[in-house]
Amino acid sequence: MINPKIDHRLPTASPSGRGEAGVRLGGGRLPAHPDRDLPAFSARLAAGPVREAKRPPSTIALAEKVVAAFNTWAFKREQPSDLSAMTQVVTDAIGRGEPVGFVLYWGKGRRCFAGEPEAQALDYLARLGERIKSVYAGGASFTLVLTDTHASLNGHLPACIDRYYASVEAQLGHGGFSTCRLSRLVADLGAQDGPTDEVCLDTVRKLQGSAEKWYRGDGTAEDGALRYYRLNMVERRAVEHAFPRSIFITFSGSELRSLFPQRLPVFYMYSLRRGVGVKPWFLAADVPACGHPGCASASVADLELERT
Numbered sequence: 121m122i123n124p125k126i127d128h129r130l131p132t133a134s135p136s137g138r139g140e141a142g143v144r145l146g147g148g149r150l151p152a153h154p155d156r157d158l159p160a161f162s163a164r165l166a167a168g169p170v171r172e173a174k175r176p177p178s179t180i181a182l183a184e185k186v187v188a189a190f191n192t193w194a195f196k197r198e199q200p201s202d203l204s205a206m207t208q209v210v211t212d213a214i215g216r217g218e219p220v221g222f223v224l225y226w227g228k229g230r231r232c233f234a235g236e237p238e239a240q241a242l243d244y245l246a247r248l249g250e251r252i253k254s255v256y257a258g259g260a261s262f263t264l265v266l267t268d269t270h271a272s273l274n275g276h277l278p279a280c281i282d283r284y285y286a287s288v289e290a291q292l293g294h295g296g297f298s299t300c301r302l303s304r305l306v307a308d309l310g311a312q313d314g315p316t317d318e319v320c321l322d323t324v325r326k327l328q329g330s331a332e333k334w335y336r337g338d339g340t341a342e343d344g345a346l347r348y349y350r351l352n353m354v355e356r357r358a359v360e361h362a363f364p365r366s367i368f369i370t371f372s373g374s375e376l377r378s379l380f381p382q383r384l385p386v387f388y389m390y391s392l393r394r395g396v397g398v399k400p401w402f403l404a405a406d407v408p409a410c411g412h413p414g415c416a417s418a419s420v421a422d423l424e425l426e427r428t
Contacts, residue, residue, distance in 0.1 A: 179214050180211060182255070183210040183214055185255045186210045186252055186255055187203070187207050189251040189252055189254065190251045191203070191387075193394065195248050195389055195390060195394075196388055196389055196390075197389060197390050198373060198374055198388045199388075200385055200386060201374065201377060202385045202386075209366065209367050209385060210367075212365060213365065214256065217258060218258060219259050219260050219296060220252055220258070220260045220261070220367070221260075221261050221263070221365055221366035222245075222263070222366060222367050222368075223262075223263045223265060223359060223366045223369070223384075224262070224264060224368065224369035224370060225267050225302070225370065226265065226266050226267065226288065226299075227267045227271065227399060227401050228267070228270070228271040228281060228285070228401050229399075229401040229402040229403075231284065231405060231407055232280045232287075233283065233284065233287045233405075233408060234284065234288045234290070234291055234401075235406060235407040236406070237392065237398075237400035237403040237405055238400045238401065238405075239291055240392045240393070241391050241392050242291055242292065242297070244390070244391070244392055244393060245262055245297075245369075246296075249262065249296055260296060261296045261297075262296060262297050262369075263363065263366070264288070264292075264297065264298070264299045264300075265299075265300055265302050265359060266285045266300065266301050266302060267302045268281050268301050268302060268303050269303050269306065270302070270348065270351070271284075273344065273347055273351065280410055284401075285299070285301075302355055302359075305358040305359060305361075305362050306354060306355060306358045308358070308361075309354075309357060309358040309361055309362075319349065319350070320349075320378055323378055323379070324342075324345050324346055326375060326376065327345040327348055327349060327376075328341055331345040331348065352379040356379065356381045356382060357381070359381045360381035363381075364384075366384060367384065367385050367387050368380055368381050368385065368387065369387050369389050370386060370387075370388060370389065371390070371391040372388070373388060373397075374386075
C-alpha cells in the first residue's frame with residue numbers, strides 16, 4: 121500500500137538536463153550512489169551541522185582574572201590604551217597555552233653600567249609577572265627591546281652602548297625575560313612601501329625638553345627631537361611586526377601614544393614602584409665610569425623626573 125504522505129516520485133532532471141546528484145532528505149542530501157556514499161552520508165547527518173568554534177567560557181573568565189591581577193594602580197600609572205584589546209591578547213595566550221607576552225623599550229642614559237635602579241625596575245616587572253602566575257599557570261614573558269638606535273642618536277659610542285646593555289642582561293636573573301636590539305628589528309622589517317607619516321609638531325615639542333637634557337648628537341636639541349620622532353615612526357612598525365601577540369609596556373604616559381606600536385595595546389606602567397615614573401637608566405647609581413666623555417656616571421642633577 122502506498123503511503124500518501126511520502127513523495128514517491130523519482131528525482132527530476134534539473135534545468136541543465138544533467139539531473140540532481142541526490143535527493144534531499146531530513147536536511148541532508150541522499151547520495152546518488154548509496155552503496156558507496158551512504159555510510160559517510162549517515163555519519164555527517166548524525167554529527168549535525170558544523171558550528172564555528174568559540175572560546176570556552178572558562179578561558180574568557182580566566183583571561184579577565186589575569187587582566188585584573190596586573191591592571192591595578194600598584195603597577196599602572198594611568199588606564200591602558202585599549203582594555204578590550206589587552207584582554208584579547210591575554211585570552212589568545214591562554215588559548216595557546218603560552219605565557220602572556222609583554223614587550224617594552226629599554227633605553228640608555230649617561231651610565232655605561234646598570235646599577236640599583238635597573239635592578240629595582242626588573243624586580244618590579246617580575247612582581248607583575250608573579251601576579252599573573254598566581255592566577256594563570258602559563259605566567260608571563262617580558263622582552264626588553266634594547267634601544268641602541270636611540271643611544272646612537274644621542275651620541276653614545278658603540279662600545280659604551282654594548283657595555284651598558286651587557287650589564288643589563290647580566291641582571292636578568294628572573295625567568296621569563298629576554299632581550300633583543302631595536303636595530304635588529306628594524307633591519308628585519310626591511311623597506312616598507314606606503315605613505316610617509318606626517319610629523320606631529322606637538323609631539324616633537326614634547327620631545328624637545330628631553331632632547332635638551334640627553335641629546336649629544338649633531339645639530340640642536342630640536343634637530344635631535346625631530347630625528348627621534350622619525351626613528352620612532354619606523355620602529356613602532358618593526359616592534360608590532362615582531363611581536364604581534366604582545367602587550368606593549370611603557371614607562372611614559374599616554375601623551376606620547378603616537379610613538380608606540382599602533383596595533384598593540386599599551387600598558388602605561390610605573391618604573392621602579394608605585395608613584396615613580398623615572399626611567400631607571402636616567403637615574404644616578406654607584407657604578408664605575410667607563411671613561412668616555414658623556415658616558416660618566418650620572419650626577420645628582422639627573423635624578424629629576426624624566427617623563428619621556
